[in-house]
Amino acid sequence: MKIALPAPALAGPVSLEQSLYIRRCRRDFSALPLGLQEISQLAWAAQGITSDMEQRTCPSAGALYPLELLVIAGNVQDLETGVYRYAPNTHALLMTARGDVRAALAERGRMQSLVQNAAAVILLTAIYGRTTGKYGQRGIRYVHMEAGHAAQNVCLQAAALGLGTVMVGAFDDDGVREVLNLAPDEAPLYILPVGR
């Protein structure tokens, strides 16, 4: 199932400087839902297309784009609970699994309960081969740098939207792979629970 996302805003009331100043990792989320416009904005901030040559908000070594962005929707208005993959080319979400997997992700991924309480969870994964095919072993370094770029875009965008997020690096890779049914060549790198 394909969900067309609303177009991202290209301007907003909070400046980049203010976003940098107010950004903080937030771990306590209310039970209030996120909106589809907010999911659109966060996905676009991380990996949205911003040029005719299909370059993105996030820099990428050799423009090879090894990162994938998954949205685990638990409490998002106008979005069925489930797991989705962001398609930058069409600015859409493609559903890969139905149902609320937040509790399974928190448990099998051995993460703090904050993942369970977030309205949505953004997962950045990497397909290393896209970059190591050109750059060899050094490409692994590039992929990790790119995950940092993308994650920072998400947390600054979240700050600008008045949302809370936290960067989660401590999780069980195999558990996350299993819950989200990732292919063997796709590695989970960074998890960002988002909520109000």
Ligand SMILES: Cc1cc2nc3c(=O)[nH]c(=O)nc-3n(C[C@H](O)[C@H](O)[C@H](O)COP(=O)(O)O)c2cc1C
């Ligand atoms: C690579 C990385 C991994 C992190 N992993 C976790 C994590 O697993 N769980 C968590 O609660 N916070 C995690 N954090 C968030 C840090 O604890 C947080 O950034 C730090 O306490 C500074 O607070 P601030 O981000 O609000 O300024 C991580 C941050 C980074 C950069």
